Structure formats: structure tokens, C-alpha cells
Amino acid sequence: MAEMNSYSFVDFPEDIQFYILSLLTPTEIGNFACTSRRFSRLCQNGSKLWYAICDRRWGSKTQIKKWGNGKISYKLLYKTLKKWENLIGFWRRCGQSQQKQTAGVKSAALIFFEWGPSFLSGYRLSPSSKGTYDVTKTPFLWMGISPEGKTVNFLDPDGHSNGLSGESGSLEMDWIPVNVNFIGDIHFSVEENVGLAYSRSSGAPTSKGEYGGDASNGLESGSPGSSPETLEMYQYYANRMSPGADRSWRRQKKREKEKQGRKKWETEHFLKIVDSSPSPARPLQGLWKGISDDMKLEFYLVAYDGVGIFCRRVGDLCEQISSPTPAFWTTNPAFIESPFSPEEEYLYNSRIHLQPPMTSKDINWQYPPMDNEVVSRIMYINSRYDLFIPGLAGISENPWCIEGRIWQYKNGTFGFGFLRDNSIVDLKPIAQDGFLLETMELCCD
Structure with missing residues (x-):
């Protein structure tokens, strides 16, 4: 052998x-x-x-x-990416925003992080104001590594930027340098890096700082021995020689003055939405979107709290509740399986499904009617969530006002409604397999 x-x-x-x-x-x-x-x-x-x-x-x-222009050690890159990997996914703002809202850009309560070619991108997510299922996506936070191996984070306060351009990456000047502070695995804060902001504004007024230049390491811009006056003069003549750069130069100066006169970015805190997708054991949990009774798109968070299931609007999670919201809390998260009683069949079939207004898009059946959805299971709702928030007045204790149903469809989505209403709020997922669905860019001048 x-x-x-x-x-x-x-x-x-x-x-x-x-x-x-x-x-x-x-x-x-x-x-x-x-x-x-x-x-x-x-x-x-x-x-x-x-x-x-x-x-x-x-x-x-x-x-x-491509990270750090390929000039950093991969051992350092491993440590950084391992730390940042936890950011991928959904986060919600904790507490009310202190920032001044700009035209067309709201201080969104929902943030989504995803990988870029050589950086990490965070986006504000907000419901489309058009009453469709579209999700508005605007730039919020950019995180990268300089060729010197230092982490660099920039915040887009207005959502006007198109992000980075070029393989090396160029940054908009009106972006704010910030520090991202991690507080455990499910909490981080964003605060302005005042020292870096000062050094950038005292250097050459370029509209875009090259990655690895003044925006990469927190030091003053320019080469050794170059004064700000010399750099400004050089930049002025360089821009004047470029086609259409005179208008660009004027815009740069205007933006620089606006930036110097703006208030400091107030620190904001964010909490991770850990269970943002359904699971076999918790089929209703996650982030959803649906048309509310005022025909506006809303984001909803459904979670299992150990006692039952609660659903709240995402915006309400970081604001003081001042009025009732169409959300629910039930202490009996058990489904009724098909076949259903005639009463339950009538209760569902007699209701209308809240959907976006009919547009030319509907000709292509982008938003097909959901009235014909096949209900696979039903869950009873025994209370509205806002009834348990102290300080709310004028809420009737009539069970007819608080009792409702959750109808789960065979495609995995579901809708909910209360007995006092004649409608169903059908919920669709915001993301699937880590990718956002039905997104649209915010148009800003």
C-alpha cells in the first residue's frame, strides 16, 4: 500500500x-x-x-x-474599515435637530450609509413631497482616509453637492469638516472640526480641495513657505485662464463669505436601527413606507419590544409628540391563519387602499393597485401607540377607535387600519438586500 x-x-x-x-x-x-x-x-x-x-x-x-489613493498600509486600512463597517445601514437622529433648514433640504431623521469606491457615504433619506413611493436621497456625510493615513470626514450641510469627482476624489469647499465619534456600536455623534474648518478657510479659496491636499490631513493648505496671499493670487490667475472660470471664481468667493459668516454646526447624535429588515421569526419588523390618510408618504418603524409590536413614524421618534399619529401597538402578536370568517373577509374587502394619486406613471403599472393583494394572515391591533404617551388630551377610550387589524399579504408586505376608519395603510420596504428602493435625487439650484 x-x-x-x-x-x-x-x-x-x-x-x-x-x-x-x-x-x-x-x-x-x-x-x-x-x-x-x-x-x-x-x-x-x-x-x-x-x-x-x-x-x-x-x-x-x-x-x-483606491483607499487613500493606494498609498496607505493595508493593515491600517483593515483597522479603519472594520471600525466603519458597522455604519452600513440605517440610523435615526436622536433628539430634535438644532440646524437651520435650507431651501429644499430638511434635517432628515433617517440616515443611510453605503460603501463608495474609496470612501463611505451617508445620505439623508426623506419621503418624497410628491405623494409617491419615491424616497429622496441627499448627501450628508463623507468619510475617507488621506494618503497620510488619517481619517477625514466632511459633512454636506445643504445637500447640494454631487459628491466626489475623479478617482482621487475632490471635495466641495462648502462641506464642513467634522469629527465622527463612536459611542459603542449603536450610537455615534457628528461634531464640527473647528480647527480644520479654520485652516481651510484661511487657505486658498478653491471650490474643490484635492483629496490628500488641505482636506486630507487637517493641516493648513498650501506648500511650505506659501502664504495665503500668494496662493490666492495664483488661484485667481489660474481660474481666470480656464473657460467660464470667472463666474466660478465669483461663486467661490460668495460661498467662502457665506461659510465664514455661518453658525457653527451643532453636534447631532444618531442611533442605529438594528432590526431594519424582516426576519422569519419577526415578519413585520423593519423600516417601511406608506401613504398616510393625508396622502403623504411616511416612514414607519415596526419593532418587537418583548411584550408586543409597536409601529411609529420615524420622524416622531426624535420629536416630542404633540398630536395623535396613525401608528399602533399590540400586545398580542399572534396571527390568525386562513381561512377567515365572513366578518373578517368583509372588514378587509370593504376598505380602500391608500395609494399615490393617479399619474402617467400608473399607465406603466409602476404602482399597481393593491386591492387585489391576497391576505395570508391577520393580526389584531388592540391599541394605538399614542394612547400610552402622557400629556395627550382628547383621546377617546372607545374601543372602536383603538381596535384595528394588520393584514399580511403573500408577498411579505402588509397593511394596517383601524375599525373607526375605512382605509388601509399599505406598507412597502424602503430597502431590499441592502439597496434602497425607488430613490430620487433632490434637485437643488
Whole structure:
């Protein structure tokens, strides 16, 4: 009987060794490096080992080689991306916003983070004002790494920017440099980096600071020995030689004056929406959107609190409740399975489904009627959520006013309504598989 060939780790090619090591955690790699000098040198090869680790974990989501213009160590990149990875997904503002609202841009209560090619992007999400299911998406926060290995965060106060341009990334000058402070895994704050804001405004009034220049490391802009006056003169003549740059230069000066005269950005806090999607055990939980009885799109958060299920508008979660909201809380999260009684059939079939107004889009059935949705299960609602908020007056204790139903459809979505009404608020998911649905950019002049 022939003996089976045995192989040790050192017999594999180096690329295979790095691939195997990339499957380990940093702690396990550190322990492996202590086994021999040869393996220690192998584990210290950051350009290959830590690149393999980063690429394996985030390579399908972002372009690993473009972070920091490809000039930073991949071990540092791993530490940063691992810290920022938790930001991906939905967050809600905690407390009322102290910021001044600009034309066309609301201080949205809902924030969504996603991966960019070489940065992390945070967007404000708000319901479309057109009464459709569209979600308005505006730039909010940009997070990257400079070629020197320093984290750089910029906030877009007005949502006017189109983000970054070019592979190296260029930043809008009216963006505000900020610090992002993590408080555990489900809480972070955004506060203005006053020192960096001052150094940027004292340098050349460029409309876009190149990534890795004055916007990358928190130091004053310009090369050593260059005074702000010299830089401003150079920038003036450089812009004058560019086609149409005279108008651009005037806009830059105007924006610079406006920025110098603005108030400091007030610190804001955000909490993570951990369960933003349904699960087999909790099919109703998550973020949803639906047309309310005033024919406006609203965002709803449905969560299981251990006692029952509650549903609240997202905007109400960070504001003091001053009036009743069409949301529910039920202490009996049990479904009634089909077949249903004739009374339940009539209760559902006699109601109208709140939908966007008919437009030319409906010709293409972008928003098909939901009246024909097949109900798979029914849940009883035994209370409105706002009845449990102290200080609300004028709420009737009539059970007819607080009792309702949740109708779950076979496609996984659901609608809810109260017995006192003749309508159903049908809810649709805001995102699916990590991607936003039916988004639209905010048009700003």
C-alpha cells in the first residue's frame, strides 16, 4: 500500500499561504507569527497579507486599492474599515435637530450609509413631497482616509453637492469638516472640526480641495513657505485662464463669505436601527413606507419590544409628540391563519387602499393597485401607540377607535387600519438586500 503524501504549510506557494492566512482573525495571525521567525516575517508582509484580508472581507463592496489613493498600509486600512463597517445601514437622529433648514433640504431623521469606491457615504433619506413611493436621497456625510493615513470626514450641510469627482476624489469647499465619534456600536455623534474648518478657510479659496491636499490631513493648505496671499493670487490667475472660470471664481468667493459668516454646526447624535429588515421569526419588523390618510408618504418603524409590536413614524421618534399619529401597538402578536370568517373577509374587502394619486406613471403599472393583494394572515391591533404617551388630551377610550387589524399579504408586505376608519395603510420596504428602493435625487439650484 503506497504511503499518502503529506504536506506542511511551508510546502504551499506563497500566494496560497497568504490566502490561507487571510481566513484567520488578526489575533490568530499574531499567534501564528509567534511560531517561527519565518512565519513572523510572512505575517508582517502588509502589502500582500493585509491586502488579501481586506480584499476578502470588503473587496466585493469597495475598491480596496483606491483607499487613500493606494498609498496607505493595508493593515491600517483593515483597522479603519472594520471600525466603519458597522455604519452600513440605517440610523435615526436622536433628539430634535438644532440646524437651520435650507431651501429644499430638511434635517432628515433617517440616515443611510453605503460603501463608495474609496470612501463611505451617508445620505439623508426623506419621503418624497410628491405623494409617491419615491424616497429622496441627499448627501450628508463623507468619510475617507488621506494618503497620510488619517481619517477625514466632511459633512454636506445643504445637500447640494454631487459628491466626489475623479478617482482621487475632490471635495466641495462648502462641506464642513467634522469629527465622527463612536459611542459603542449603536450610537455615534457628528461634531464640527473647528480647527480644520479654520485652516481651510484661511487657505486658498478653491471650490474643490484635492483629496490628500488641505482636506486630507487637517493641516493648513498650501506648500511650505506659501502664504495665503500668494496662493490666492495664483488661484485667481489660474481660474481666470480656464473657460467660464470667472463666474466660478465669483461663486467661490460668495460661498467662502457665506461659510465664514455661518453658525457653527451643532453636534447631532444618531442611533442605529438594528432590526431594519424582516426576519422569519419577526415578519413585520423593519423600516417601511406608506401613504398616510393625508396622502403623504411616511416612514414607519415596526419593532418587537418583548411584550408586543409597536409601529411609529420615524420622524416622531426624535420629536416630542404633540398630536395623535396613525401608528399602533399590540400586545398580542399572534396571527390568525386562513381561512377567515365572513366578518373578517368583509372588514378587509370593504376598505380602500391608500395609494399615490393617479399619474402617467400608473399607465406603466409602476404602482399597481393593491386591492387585489391576497391576505395570508391577520393580526389584531388592540391599541394605538399614542394612547400610552402622557400629556395627550382628547383621546377617546372607545374601543372602536383603538381596535384595528394588520393584514399580511403573500408577498411579505402588509397593511394596517383601524375599525373607526375605512382605509388601509399599505406598507412597502424602503430597502431590499441592502439597496434602497425607488430613490430620487433632490434637485437643488
